[in-house]
Amino acid sequence: MKKHTIFLILIVFSLFFSSCKYDFILPEVVPPIDNGGEPISFATQIAPIFAEKCNSCHSSRVPIMSADVAFSQLVPKYVNTTNAESSTIYTFATSGSHYAKVSASQGALILAWIKEGAKNN
Numbered sequence: 002m003k004k005h006t007i008f009l010i011l012i013v014f015s016l017f018f019s020s021c022k023y024d025f026i027l028p029e030v031v032p033p034i035d036n037g038g039e040p041i042s043f044a045t046q047i048a049p050i051f052a053e054k055c056n057s058c059h060s061s062r063v064p065i066m067s068a069d070v071a072f073s074q075l076v077p078k079y080v081n082t083t084n085a086e087s088s089t090i091y092t093f094a095t096s097g098s099h100y101a102k103v104s105a106s107q108g109a110l111i112l113a114w115i116k117e118g119a120k121n122n
């Protein structure tokens with residue numbers, strides 16, 4: 002009986018301590034974009050983000066941003082260069098409400114590219 006009691010106390014204590022674990026969720030720190038004074042390149046910096054995060058669906062089912070889809074379809078429809086933050090391509094990629102979410106730094110890069118005029122470079 003005594004052994005059992007000690008055993009029980011040990012279990013209760015271990016449960017108590019193992020449940021007291023805090024998981025701090027820190028927001029991802031986004032360093033300022035340093036592109037070495039160069040404009041952000043759609044072909045080498047932006048398209049690969051969409052290829053990684055979006056093209057599993059978008060290259061075939063909803064072909065809006067695969068490498069082979071004309072850039073000219075993407076920009077007029079889903080990019081707003083006068084109000085970059087409201088661009089569908091940016092809000093869909095960063096809000097988390099549309100299937101896939103890019104990282105905070107990828108989002109910052111997309112936003113910076115739009116602010117630079119969303120060029121096909």
Ligand code: HEC
Pocket residue numbers: 051054055056057058059062063065079089090091093094095099100101102103
């Ligand atoms: C799991 C599949 C899937 C993934 C991954 C996905 N999408 Fe989509 N996307 C869809 C479907 C389906 C639609 C059409 C229906 C809708 O709007 O939900 C769509 C539509 C869109 C539209 C058009 C909205 C409109 O109103 O015309 C945009 C822009 C878009 N997606 C952006 C993205 C971006 C950016 C990513 C990557 C960060 C992404 N999607 C990842 C499935 C996906």
